[in-house]
Amino acid sequence: MNILEVKNLRILDSNTGKVIIYNSSFHLKQGSCLAIVGESGSGKSMTCRSIMRLNKSWLHQSGDILFKGENLNDLSEKAMRKKRGRNLCMILQNGMSAFDPSCVIGVHLKETLVEHFGWSNKEMEEKMKYAMESVMLKNPIETMNKYPHELSGGMLQRIMIALALVLEPDIIIADEPTTALDTISQFEVVEQFIKLRERMGCSMIFVSHDLGVVRAIADEVLVMKDGEIIEREKSKTIFSEPEHEYTKHLVSTRLALSNHFKKIMGRV
Numbered sequence: 672m673n674i675l676e677v678k679n680l681r682i683l684d685s686n687t688g689k690v691i692i693y694n695s696s697f698h699l700k701q702g703s704c705l706a707i708v709g710e711s712g713s714g715k716s717m718t719c720r721s722i723m724r725l726n727k728s729w730l731h732q733s734g735d736i737l738f739k740g741e742n743l744n745d746l747s748e749k750a751m752r753k754k755r756g757r758n759l760c761m762i763l764q765n766g767m768s769a770f771d772p773s774c775v776i777g778v779h780l781k782e783t784l785v786e787h788f789g790w791s792n793k794e795m796e797e798k799m800k801y802a803m804e805s806v807m808l809k810n811p812i813e814t815m816n817k818y819p820h821e822l823s824g825g826m827l828q829r830i831m832i833a834l835a836l837v838l839e840p841d842i843i844i845a846d847e848p849t850t851a852l853d854t855i856s857q858f859e860v861v862e863q864f865i866k867l868r869e870r871m872g873c874s875m876i877f878v879s880h881d882l883g884v885v886r887a888i889a890d891e892v893l894v895m896k897d898g899e900i901i902e903r904e905k906s907k908t909i910f911s912e913p914e915h916e917y918t919k920h921l922v923s924t925r926l927a928l929s930n931h932f933k934k935i936m937g938r939v
């Protein structure tokens with residue numbers, strides 16, 4: 672069953688008249704992980720944000736985004752806010768930008784949870800504490816009392832993953848969640864994503880520059896170039912038998928670059 676079906680997605684920049692996404696169609700199977708790869712500017716983030724309906728107002732999107740059969744493109748902003756977090760959860764590249772710099776982490780987490788659940792303060796704290804421990808964050812209570820700038824990028828990404836564990840969304844969209852991290856933290860955060868999938872069985876869209884990471888986590892891969900999807904394959908096939916010339920180029924260059932990651936993962 673497909674939990675998400677994107678049909679004929681087109682995004683137009685109304686300021687410049689430039690088409691950013693031409694006519695994208697793809698689906699996400701229930702419980703599977705779909706990676707989106709492609710060079711900078713190919714439209715990966717734009718595609719993710721369009722599913723969340725988070726693109727700037729001048730970027731006009733058309734087409735259908737069917738989540739469990741319901742067209743997200745037709746929903747009001749109010750109805751969409753209810754879907755964000757609870758049904759669709761986005762984890763961004765830079766943990767720092769996801770949190771309000773003016774308040775401690777715990778306040779941000781509680782504000783998010785209050786939007787979706789009728790839990791007491793104590794319940795929220797207990798659930799977050801448990802989730803944070805399960806992503807190997809030590810001293811969760813202490814961490815919740817810290818400001819974002821007092822924590823490392825890897826810790827902030829783990830907190831986002833812990834929040835996702837509590838929210839239990841149907842779909843997690845992770846846009847380059849490891850790019851801003853050093854190699855060791857990348858490895859640890861990818862491990863947490865793999866565990867998150869195992870524990871929750873949620874469906875996932877995972878954007879990454881790093882094909883080593885993609886190979887570790889994704890079932891299927893979409894390749895984007897200049898606002899278009901040029902190839903879709905099972906993860907295994909795309910590495911062994913890439914079809915499109917661009918995909919071949921991407922696989923050969925990126926795999927060479929990400930050898931250090933595979934070494935750490937113990938896969939070479």
Ligand SMILES: Nc1ncnc2c1ncn2[C@@H]1O[C@H](COP(=O)(O)OP(=O)(O)OP(=O)(O)O)[C@@H](O)[C@H]1O
Pocket residue numbers: 684691709710711712713714715716717718727730
């Ligand atoms: N807010 C915006 N307004 C207008 N155009 C934008 C905006 N954000 C991005 N773009 C343009 O849309 C295109 C796709 O950008 P997008 O961020 O989706 O690429 P990407 O594949 O995610 O790249 P990266 O890997 O660098 O994040 C680019 O040409 C970019 O310049």
